Amino acid sequence: xxxxxxxxxxxxxxxxxxxxxxxxxxxxxxxxxxxxxxxxxxxxxxxxxxxxxxxxxxxxxxxxxxxxxxxxxxxxxxxxxxxxxxxxxxxxxxxxxxxxxxxxxxxxxxxxxxx
Numbered sequence: 001x002x003x004x005x006x007x008x009x010x011x012x013x014x015x016x017x018x019x020x021x022x023x024x025x026x027x028x029x030x031x032x033x034x035x036x037x038x039x040x041x042x043x044x045x046x047x048x049x050x051x052x053x054x055x056x057x058x059x060x061x062x063x064x065x066x067x068x069x070x071x072x073x074x075x076x077x078x079x080x081x082x083x084x085x086x087x088x089x090x091x092x093x094x095x096x097x098x099x100x101x102x103x104x105x106x107x108x109x110x111x112x113x114x115x
Contacts, residue, residue, distance in 0.1 A: 002099075008093065027059060069098065
């Protein structure tokens, strides 16, 4: 597994400012084979977001050690529904990734036993 830089942009396409000044953006990793989902990062957004304004976020995340093969990175804004919105259905975006299996292979070259 390894680390990834995840970047995203959130736009307020509504007609008014957010009614709260704090909410969480969350980065998830979902394994396509096992269907397990892991929270990789929670980033707290602070400040009211006016209509027509956007903000960008970024985080370096570490994939779980079990990550291998096909998976998805998902960024979810306002995951805890702190912001009252007309449409929560557009609060997440997926990106497919392929994770190469770990290339670590420990081999004992020799052992000595003494009495």
